[in-house]
Amino acid sequence: MKITPLDIQHQQFSVRLRGFDVGEVDRFLELVADTFEEVHGENERLKEKVHRLRKEKEAIKSREDTFRKTLLEAQGVIEHMKENAEKKARTIIDQAQLKADQIVNRAHNRLGKLHGDIAELKRMEEEILKAEKLESLGVLAGGLAHDFNNVLTTILGNVSMAKYQASPESDIFELLSEVEAASKRAQSLTNQLLTFAKGGAPVKETASLADIIKESSGFVMSGSKSVCELSIADNLWPVEVDVGQISQVIHNIIINANQAMPEGGVIKIRAGNLIIDEGNERQLKPGRYVRMSFNDEGMGISEKHLSKIFDPYFTTKHAGSGLGLAATYSIIRRHGGIITVETQMEIGTTFHICLPASEKPVPDKERAELLTGKGKILVMDDEAPLRKMYGMVLGKLGYTSEFAEDGDEALRMAKEAKQASKPYDAAILDLTIPGGMGGKEAIQKLLEIDPEIRAIVSSGYADDPVMADFQEYGFKGRLAKPFEFGALSNVLHEVIKGE
Numbered sequence: 229m230k231i232t233p234l235d236i237q238h239q240q241f242s243v244r245l246r247g248f249d250v251g252e253v254d255r256f257l258e259l260v261a262d263t264f265e266e267v268h269g270e271n272e273r274l275k276e277k278v279h280r281l282r283k284e285k286e287a288i289k290s291r292e293d294t295f296r297k298t299l300l301e302a303q304g305v306i307e308h309m310k311e312n313a314e315k316k317a318r319t320i321i322d323q324a325q326l327k328a329d330q331i332v333n334r335a336h337n338r339l340g341k342l343h344g345d346i347a348e349l350k351r352m353e354e355e356i357l358k359a360e361k362l363e364s365l366g367v368l369a370g371g372l373a374h375d376f377n378n379v380l381t382t383i384l385g386n387v388s389m390a391k392y393q394a395s396p397e398s399d400i401f402e403l404l405s406e407v408e409a410a411s412k413r414a415q416s417l418t419n420q421l422l423t424f425a426k427g428g429a430p431v432k433e434t435a436s437l438a439d440i441i442k443e444s445s446g447f448v449m450s451g452s453k454s455v456c457e458l459s460i461a462d463n464l465w466p467v468e469v470d471v472g473q474i475s476q477v478i479h480n481i482i483i484n485a486n487q488a489m490p491e492g493g494v495i496k497i498r499a500g501n502l503i504i505d506e507g508n509e510r511q512l513k514p515g516r517y518v519r520m521s522f523n524d525e526g527m528g529i530s531e532k533h534l535s536k537i538f539d540p541y542f543t544t545k546h547a548g549s550g551l552g553l554a555a556t557y558s559i560i561r562r563h564g565g566i567i568t569v570e571t572q573m574e575i576g577t578t579f580h581i582c583l584p585a586s587e588k589p590v591p592d593k594e595r596a597e598l599l600t601g602k603g604k605i606l607v608m609d610d611e612a613p614l615r616k617m618y619g620m621v622l623g624k625l626g627y628t629s630e631f632a633e634d635g636d637e638a639l640r641m642a643k644e645a646k647q648a649s650k651p652y653d654a655a656i657l658d659l660t661i662p663g664g665m666g667g668k669e670a671i672q673k674l675l676e677i678d679p680e681i682r683a684i685v686s687s688g689y690a691d692d693p694v695m696a697d698f699q700e701y702g703f704k705g706r707l708a709k710p711f712e713f714g715a716l717s718n719v720l721h722e723v724i725k726g727e
């Protein structure tokens with residue numbers, strides 16, 4: 229048995245208590261031992277309880293730590309999520325803003341384009357109106373000019389006759405000379421009016437603008453204070469133009485430039501090739517063009533006048549008729565081209581003209597000399613003196629000729645020749661035969677008789693549509709009256725050799 233300290237104390241105590249009633253002491257000791265036992269037990273339980281409580285406290289503490297940690301983590305995650313959400317929201321807002329800006333921009337652009345389109349449409353409308361106005365004025369002016377020209381022809385003829393009968397020293401001769409000079413001025417004015425008024429298409433031929441510019445500018449400038457400076461591209465494309473009309477255009481513009489510089493100055497004339505694309509602001513068909521520019525150092529055109537300069541009869545000049553630019557405008561439009569102007573007061577003015585380029589080469593200049601040939605030519609013309617002249621010239625050129633007064637006779641002759649197997653090598657048909665079948669009708673019937681026939685249309689009405697588009701009517705060539713012999717020899721040569 230294990231001896232505890234309590235047993236020892238108990239032993240010592242029992243020795244010291246010897247002499248006392250042992251029974252009592254034992255009971256006391258037993259009591260003490262019991263009490264001790266109880267206290268000890270209680271103590272042990274308490275210790276255990278404390279231990280347990282401490283354990284529980286630790287457990288709670290560790291749970292609290294975990295909780296706190298989790299809380300911190302959760303806060304981090306929430307923070308992160310918040311940031312992410314904010315970032316996402318910001319990008320979405322930014323994108324939305326961008327989209328909105330784009331839409332607004334596009335709408336702006338559309339609106340701008342629409343405004344442009346409307347302005348363009350208005351401009352086109354004005355152009356059309358202007359063209360229509362010019363067209364109807366042209367018809368009126370043309371009629372007037374035509375009649376006026378006839379009157380003038382009579383006046384001039386009679387004045388010449390009267391002058392012929394008057395003595396050159398007499399007063400009446402001088403007066404008649406004045407009348408003659410005035411009539412000639414009136415005639416040149418009428419011619420200007422006629423060109424502006426010509427309803428028909430221009431009679432076009434393939435030509436070099438360089439040549440036309442050189443010729444016209446030289447002619448206009450002789451005896452003037454100003455000089456022309458030409459700068460023309462070497463490889464200038466040919467154009468399909470009515471040479472007479474384009475010369476007149478160049479004349480008109482150079483004369484204006486010259487008049488804008490009373491003290492004299494330099495007129496710079498440039499010409500070059502130009503390719504125009506689709507949707508150009510000038511409203512020209514896309515393609516190849518030749519551009520001429522005429523620049524002067526004159527007084528310029530005020531804004532107030534600028535919109536009127538192409539109107540007929542608009543002039544700021546004392547003795548101006550105001551027809552120069554009106555004629556120029558309608559000629560250029562009829563050639564499928566465009567004329568524009570740039571001007572600055574006291575600095576100068578530039579006119580630009582664009583004309584469509586031609587695919588065809590300019591015919592050889594050397595061909596202008598008389599080309600002889602062989603063959604039998606049928607000539608239809610109502611005027612006897614002309615028939616006589618044809619006979620003489622054709623004979624000189626090496627051809628034989630036969631004559632008809634009108635379409636019916638020409639048809640009969642062509643039929644006989646065909647039946648005799650001796651068809652004509654070419655026919656020259658006058659376009660208008662008063663009171664008879666003219667060239668336009670005759671060619672259709674002639675082609676039925678002899679589909680091979682090579683016919684040339686001839687007329688004094690150079691602006692007649694048949695003259696302009698002779699091929700569409702079945703002709704192989706054209707001859708504008710009055711003509712030089714060279715032109716007759718050329719056209720015959722072309723038509724007969726053209727096979």
Ligand SMILES: Nc1ncnc2c1ncn2[C@@H]1O[C@H](COP(=O)(O)OP(=O)(O)OP(=O)(O)O)[C@@H](O)[C@H]1O
Pocket residue numbers: 480484485488524526527528529533537538542543544545547548549550551552553554577
């Ligand atoms: N190069 C230029 N510089 C300044 N003004 C010009 C020029 N060209 C034309 N103008 C103005 O345009 C107007 C009309 O010109 P247009 O050639 O049609 O008639 P005009 O020269 O007055 O008369 P016309 O040519 O019939 O003799 C002129 O009167 C002038 O005011």
Ligand SMILES: [Mg+2]
Pocket residue numbers: 480483484552553
């Ligand atoms: Mg003029």
